[in-house]
Amino acid sequence: MNKRKIITACLAFAMAFIMGFGLIHPLVASANAQSDFNDAQQKLDEINKEISSLRTKKSKQQAEKKNAQTQINLVKTQISALNKEIEEANVQLAEKQRQLEQKKADILWTDELFKERLKAMYIMRSGGTLSTVLAVDSFSELLTATDTLQRISVADTQLLKYMDDEKKAIEAEEAAIQEELNALVEKQGTLENKQAELAGYMQKLDSQLSETAAKEKAAQETQTEVYARYQAAKAALEAELANQNSSGDYVGGEWIWPVPSNGHISSPFGWRTLYGVADNHIGIDISTGSGTWIYNKPIVASNSGVVTKAVYGTTGYGRYVVIDHGGNNLTLYGHCNSLAVNVGDYVQQGQIIAYVGSTGNSTGPHLHFEIRLNGTPVDPAPLVASTRP
Numbered sequence: 025m026n027k028r029k030i031i032t033a034c035l036a037f038a039m040a041f042i043m044g045f046g047l048i049h050p051l052v053a054s055a056n057a058q059s060d061f062n063d064a065q066q067k068l069d070e071i072n073k074e075i076s077s078l079r080t081k082k083s084k085q086q087a088e089k090k091n092a093q094t095q096i097n098l099v100k101t102q103i104s105a106l107n108k109e110i111e112e113a114n115v116q117l118a119e120k121q122r123q124l125e126q127k128k129a130d131i132l133w134t135d136e137l138f139k140e141r142l143k144a145m146y147i148m149r150s151g152g153t154l155s156t157v158l159a160v161d162s163f164s165e166l167l168t169a170t171d172t173l174q175r176i177s178v179a180d181t182q183l184l185k186y187m188d189d190e191k192k193a194i195e196a197e198e199a200a201i202q203e204e205l206n207a208l209v210e211k212q213g214t215l216e217n218k219q220a221e222l223a224g225y226m227q228k229l230d231s232q233l234s235e236t237a238a239k240e241k242a243a244q245e246t247q248t249e250v251y252a253r254y255q256a257a258k259a260a261l262e263a264e265l266a267n268q269n270s271s272g273d274y275v276g277g278e279w280i281w282p283v284p285s286n287g288h289i290s291s292p293f294g295w296r297t298l299y300g301v302a303d304n305h306i307g308i309d310i311s312t313g314s315g316t317w318i319y320n321k322p323i324v325a326s327n328s329g330v331v332t333k334a335v336y337g338t339t340g341y342g343r344y345v346v347i348d349h350g351g352n353n354l355t356l357y358g359h360c361n362s363l364a365v366n367v368g369d370y371v372q373q374g375q376i377i378a379y380v381g382s383t384g385n386s387t388g389p390h391l392h393f394e395i396r397l398n399g400t401p402v403d404p405a406p407l408v409a410s411t412r413p
């Protein structure tokens with residue numbers, strides 16, 4: 025046999041050994057199933073936390089947006105009221121300007137008249153021209169006319185002064201309205217700036233919110249994947265626990281309630297909501313406390329049999345015991361605080377096998393109890409009802 029043939033033979037033997045080992049020792053896969061489940065559960069916890077934090081963030085951003093919208097509405101109302109005031113001020117201003125123009129025209133007209141009269145008076149005082157003299161019938165009439173003209177001139181002067189005062193008063197009013205208008209326009213500018221600023225802020229909030237929503241959507245997609253993986257890992261683990269080779273025939277007899285001190289079922293067998301999604305609960309949870317958690321209540325074997333698992337886990341079932349009752353009928357006791365038996369021990373029905381705890385995937389001290397008849401999990405409640413405290 026040459027060197028090459030020896031190597032080939034060795035490899036063939038190694039391959040046969042590995043394949044054979046895999047086939048005849050299903051327990052090799054056990055560690056994988058448990059660690060797959062642990063890993064999936066951890067990932068599920070993480071993604072659930074992330075989604076929860078994203079939802080909190082989203083609510084906060086929505087509240088901010090609502091607040092900004094309220095502010096924008098307020099500014100809009102203020103601007104609208106201001107526009108009305110500006111419109112009114114403009115009407116008033118136009119009216120004042122119209123009055124002022126009218127007054128100016130009146131003054132001009134009166135002034136022209138006054139000048140004409142002054143001219144006439146001047147002509148008469150200085151002896152007048154022939155036409156002026158001829159314009160009156162007699163000398164006495166001329167004197168009277170002169171006298172009248174003098175009186176008229178005084179009245180005209182007074183009238184002009186009065187009109188000028190009126191004009192000044194209108195001008196003052198106009199200036200006051202203009203000032204008010206300027207103030208309103210300035211205020212309008214400030215508000216418009218504020219509105220633009222708020223609109224920018226709103227845009228920023230909108231983009232932040234859509235960013236969070238996109239993240240949430242992605243996280244939800246991840247959650248769906250992770251949850252499917254979790255369910256598969258859980259099913260694989262449960263199936264593996266069920267597929268243990270049972271030794272001997274079923275011991276028979278009645279099953280008994282496993283926690284003699286407590287009779288409260290905190291979560292029944294069957295479908296329930298876990299992590300916000302449907303989950304099949306393949307056992308019952310028996311709690312030992314409410315408000316104050318009570319640990320270390322004894323757990324007893326529901327029936328006689330051989331301990332096939334006494335696991336000190338930190339996830340999933342935590343610390344748990346599996347008893348084989350023969351005929352592929354098993355019981356499982358999960359989340360224990362401490363175990364009182366070892367693998368291979370034969371236990372009598374009613375014998376203490378562990379103490380209630382909250383190890384693994386648990387939120388408070390309770391026993392997760394399963395009965396598997398011929399490998400299939402069934403609702404233990406009716407089977408142990410007669411001994412329930």
Ligand SMILES: [Zn+2]
Pocket residue numbers: 291305307308309391392393
């Ligand atoms: Zn449970």
